[in-house]
Amino acid sequence: MSETLLKLSGVRAGYGVLEVLRGIDLEIKEGEIVTLIGANGAGKTTTLNTISGLVATRGGSIHMGDAEISGLQPSEIVALGLSQSPEGRKLFSDMSVLENLEMGAFLRNDKEGIAKDIAHVYELFPILGERYKQMAGSLSGGEQQMCAIARAIMARPKLLLLDEPSLGLAPLIVKQIFEIVKRLNGEGTTIFLVEQNAQAALRLADRGYIMETGEITLSGPASELLADERVRAAYLGH
Amino acid sequence: MSDFFDLGVLYNAITLGAIYALIAVGYTMVYGIIKLINFAHGEVIMLGVFFCWLVAWGAVGLSGGEVAEPGFLLQFALPIGLIVAMLACVLVGVVLDFAAYLPLRRMHRIPDAISVGGLVTFSVLTIVYFVLAKDLRPTDAVPAHLWVLRVLLTITPIVMFATAILGLAGKTGRPEATVASDRLSALITAIGMSLALQTIAQLIWGSDDVYFPPEAVPGFLSDPVPGLSHGDDRLLWKEFVIWIAAVVLMLGLNFLVAYTKIGKAMRACALDKDTAALMGVNVNQVIAVTFMIGSAMAAIAGILFAIKRGGTFNFRFGYSPGIIAFAAAVLGGIGNIRGALVGGLVIGASQAIAQVWAPAYDLAFGFALMIAVILFRPWGLLGKPEAKRA
């Protein structure tokens, strides 16, 4: 339960001359749900993409278990058991729901296991089973988000990165999605959740990190953050 | 009127269309994934024809002039040459991507240095070789320093190819950064590669027309296909072979893209490379495979086209079919494989009709048609307007 799964130490990253992450330290232990909260442009998505290998680090290190993963190709990082459901869903719009799910399992070769996981995903998100032939681009926003999460878990990740899964969704759908995240966690997947919806995220998570302009300014158990005056003022609207 | 709709024109239209479609696929697949118009694609065609031509003459040489009773080697010189040329063009395609385009997409010090360095070394060595060998006649003994250069000229691309393969397998170290290449730099690089490959071919094989050894070209290819030929409207076997090749290759490609894992990865990369990478797709590998497929198809199309045109060609051979097929790809909707087929057939048809009406302007019709189409549908016949990205 307390093995460290992912550890960022002093990670710096950016785009061109723009320095976005200015020395990020954070740690995710096996079995946890950890959330990262911050204002628009704080660098949350950049953090996830740096972990996934889409953005190169400029300093610091990222360890997954004992392996240093900064500098690996994104595909190699996926192979180590880390997958991401990116911000804005980023489904392959001209591919069917089923093909999107198959893309999620791209590195796997166990046909039977994949078929089983597809069935499992249809059980988690029945609507995807009904729409499996439909082009992903023609799904509704909520369905797309479900498809994006489903696609990410098709990799059978140890660690699942979720970038704003509640973005633009009705409260009822958000609730559904968060319940599924909880269920996935119960089934053994460690979750790193980036959210704008601080209230819901902190209720769900074990621990949280607060990010401001590329730095972690606060961290701790989710319940403490929920009660923290500064967090309440800045992110919970009290 | 009757000139128009006669079978001969139809046959010619299909033949030309098939060739342009096979070439256009190479442009369109590469564009679909890296948004690059690979102007060097025409030169891959040309190199393919030269590779096949080398094999054909080699077979003639090995057969010791036994033309009266052509042996096995001579009978199969062309199919063997076709396969060799396909494989060699696959290599050319990968080296091209690796040496010229990949360094623009990726910061990866050691392999990038090898690829760019290898390219420069190869070009300089080629020039040095031909300056030194200028006065050498075929009958002279080759001096030692030229042998050294020949060996180096062979080793350089092989080392580059090996590094490319290792790099794609992720065995040559970690990239310092993965970057999306600037489109303009990539385009200019492509034009540069096109000129460089033409120049190298010119240095090696000269500027004059060369021809396929007639004894290596099976005679039946110039016979009409029975049943499909009526009077003057004849369909020759060498044209019919082009039809068959086009149907088989296009169906094969369609199957590959629609149903196989690599095909899905190609479609995913065309839609969104970053997200494809998040799924575990090695994007550079997919791009390399795309270059391989396009180059192999270009080699086949080029060789069949050269045979159809009587077997004579030179270092500029790839330019014209290349640019027409490019127009076909744009007309059909660049990035769309079926669009390449439709565009190829439309341009082929316009050229075939124009050859009856106003032969001097046969190409102008095709290009005018392309311009007319993209005026009203900038995304081409089967393409889609570029989706606005969130």
Ligand SMILES: Nc1ncnc2c1ncn2[C@@H]1O[C@H](COP(=O)(O)OP(=O)(O)OP(=O)(O)O)[C@@H](O)[C@H]1O
């Ligand atoms: N591809 C990019 N190129 C250049 N700058 C970028 C790029 N992506 C993000 N940025 C910049 O980096 C900063 C951090 O962006 P990031 O997307 O990480 O923020 P975020 O915390 O995820 O914000 P949001 O809550 O709005 O999603 C922003 O100032 C943004 O403009």
Ligand SMILES: [Mg+2]
């Ligand atoms: Mg974000």
